[in-house]
Amino acid sequence: MDAGEEVYELLAPRVFTFLLRRTRDRAHAQDLLQETFLRMTRSRNRFARGTDVVLWAFAIARNLLIDEARKQREPIDVERANPEWPDALAGKRRLCDRIMEQLNRLPDAQRDAFVMLHFDELSIAQAAQLTGITRIAMKVRAHRARQALREVLGDELRELLEVPT
Amino acid sequence: MTPLSPSEKARLLEQMRRVSVPPRRIVRVREWIVLPVGVIVAATLYFALNGPEHGSGRPTWLYAAEALTWVAVAAVSMVGALGHGTQSSWQPRGVLLAVALGAPAVLFAAMCALGAAAEPHMAGAGVDAPRGIKCLELTLAAAVFPLMALLHLRRESDPVHPAFTGAALGSASGASAGVMVEFWCPVATTAHIALGHVLPILVLSALGALLGARALAMPRIGRS
16 A cells, blocks of 8 residues: 555545535545645645645645636535534434524634534644634534524434533 | 445546645645745845944843844744644634734733833834834835745645635745844834834734735645
8 A cells, every 4th residue: 555545544534524525416525535646646735744635635625626616607516415424413403404404504714613623623722723713613603603503403403512632 | 434435436546646735744844935035035134234333322231132032033933824723724713813913012022111211211212204114114125025935835725714824924934024123223222113013024914914814725726
């Protein structure tokens, strides 16, 4: 197994889930996954050893999504018919549908913050670096998103809404 | 869930194997080589414009203090602009902003304080526009090479905030070029420092942000 394949095996499932959550289209997510890996390969000499490779891959994937959204003049489409739910919500289909409905009503920045922290399982520091904002700003966005969801969904979300560190 | 079918995966891995990029070590060496070359460019300008004579007349302590301040700020800002975060391959936005805006602010405050200490009666004197513009032009001329070279070497490398990285590189290039201009220029009034020495750093920072947003950003879909 060469280095490229090792990187693929390590990152592809997570990056693919990240992309699938945002595109809702398996074929589209696969195209973007391939593009992400090619970008990573082209920029591999820019990756700083000892830093978080998942974060780097997510940043490149997120960039692709943003560029594509700009090109299509549509907002970033996050988390509608989500095929990959966190374990805490497994089997709770109705609750999932209600969360989706509420998430789609949130401003893009809040929704993105919520999805990164609770579905992509990034820490606040990682999500902040990925979006290029401060940790405090990320906390505020996520807090507002949680608050909005809690107002509608109440205690059903207690487990999901625990703040990751 | 399997992201790609075996045949798609094999095709992707084959494409990845065919991508050729210079090793990381070579890239770093090229970046740091820009600095001595920039020093040579700045030194050439300094001697071509009769720097040793033009810059004389200041007390030795002031000369040394100004030079040390500029060298320290230039070094710190260059490390800040070229470095990376502890977790990520890019600098946090706060660090880049600190370099882009902090370097000119610190230099302005330090130069004003030193100027006022050396010549209290001159500190508040009005601006001598031609001299100020001369220093501004000199800083821009000496900083253009390192800024363009660093933007070129770092092209398509920033996945998060290329404009901020460009602004930090502009500021760091301006502070580095400003070392030579400080040796060359004996004027220490507040207005002259603002026009001739700090304004060009801000201009370079803005230029770096504009160019960085295009040059440092990772290629868009369909552009690669």
